[in-house]
Amino acid sequence: MADKRGVTIRELAQAAGVSIGTVSRALKGQPGLSEQTRGQVLEIAQQLGYDVGKLRTGKPRRMLFLYSRHVGSLASNPFYSYVLHGAETACREAGVPLSLMSVQAGEDIAGLVRRHEVDALLGVGYFAAEAMEAIRRCELPLVLVDHFYPGVRCVNDDNQLGAWLATKHLLDGGAQRVAAIFGPMTHYSVSLRAKGFRRALFEAGRLFDPDYEVTLDPALEYRDAGRDAMQRLLALPERPDAVFAYNDSTAIFGIEVCREHGLRVPEDIRFIGYDDIEEAVHSKPPLSTVKMDKEALGLVAARALIEGDIEPSEASLPVELVIRESSRAAPSAPTAPARKARR
The missing domain is CATH 3.40.50.2300 (Response regulator)
Structure with a gap:
């Protein structure tokens, strides 16, 4: 006979071949399950001696x-x-x-x-x-x-789409060397934003250059890591002319470094971040970003x-692209109308 004190909801879910959520719904009598599934869970719970009192009914108390x-x-x-x-x-x-x-x-x-x-x-x-x-x-x-x-x-949020929109915006504006700064790729949202960045490059026919994609150094404090990442990009033989940062704070740190190097934003290098935090509106210049309802x-x-x-x-x-001054392309110089060929 099963030890009634030792049966867990996880073991019950495994025995029934369903998720923990399904077990919870069945034992609480909540809607959304077939009678067959509910009956199966209740039968196995009885066989294993699961203590139904472990599950509180109704909304959580805390x-x-x-x-x-x-x-x-x-x-x-x-x-x-x-x-x-x-x-x-x-x-x-x-x-x-x-x-x-x-x-x-x-x-x-x-x-x-x-x-x-x-x-x-x-x-x-x-x-x-x-x-x-x-x-x-x-x-x-x-x-x-x-x-x-x-x-x-x-x-x-739709991380991959957001990063794709941001990168495409930079490419459509004429950027030739688009770089990216990311946090740890073990983070789900960061890995998807990296996919969106690379997808935009691929669809634009640009070869992916790993030198133009840097990640924050985990050994550094957050602000120092953002500044260090930008320093590494500026040290490249050909510095980027646009940067997609995986979040707004990192973009703002990058802009700080560029100004210290005498670079103008957006005239010399353009930036776009992600998250649309309050500081993005008040940064100098105001930061373009990807907005979601946080x-x-x-x-x-x-x-x-x-x-x-x-x-x-x-x-x-859903996500939304928000364009501000930091990523606006410089206006193109006027070109003379093409001469008609003589016949």
Whole structure:
């Protein structure tokens, strides 16, 4: 006979051949399942002696906004501050208290989560595989924002399209040597933005040159890493005449370096970022960027947890190209009309 105290929802899902979300819906009596699937899950739960009392019914009593300390504090990362605001809005509307916690590699994540006594987890940003497994072992409803993990509901913006739009804008404006600055390629959003960048080059018939694609040095502080990346691009035998940066902050750091080298933006080198943070509007010159509704990312994810919509899937929110002074092409010199050939 099965040990009733040791059966987990993960084991029950594996035995039934369904996702954890499907098991949760079946045991809570929520809609969206066939009667055959619901009956199968309930039968296997009874066979294994699963304690149905482990699952609370209805909306969560408390939600935890969980992010990795790897991305820095919320104060130093404006993007995630907007996501937090969106999640807070959804929780306030539903009357669900929202807690906040950062974690880092090597910590007892499951133990830290238990101390918050929450019913649902909203994971934001990149988590390494080891951290993700620790989060999954908490056996709480989970939705991820700005990340992807198999078997989990994820909410992202259309990263690949956004990077493609940004790079195409630079190419269409006449840029000949378009460079890119990226963060760690292990991050889901960064890897997709790199794909969008390369796709735009390919479709424009440009050969991909790895020298014009640099990544931030993880050993440096964030601002120093952005400046260092731009220094490396300017040290190339032929410096780029346009740069796509994977986020706005990195683009702003790059513009700083170019001005220190006596380069004019956009006359000598053009820039476009990603995220449309508030600083992008006030940078000098104002920064072109790819805009997405950052608060909507948190709002959609939190509402999914509140409504119990945690089936594995990926929601992709739309993006928009925002053109400002930093990427505008210099006006072409007027050309004399072509002479008609004499007959």
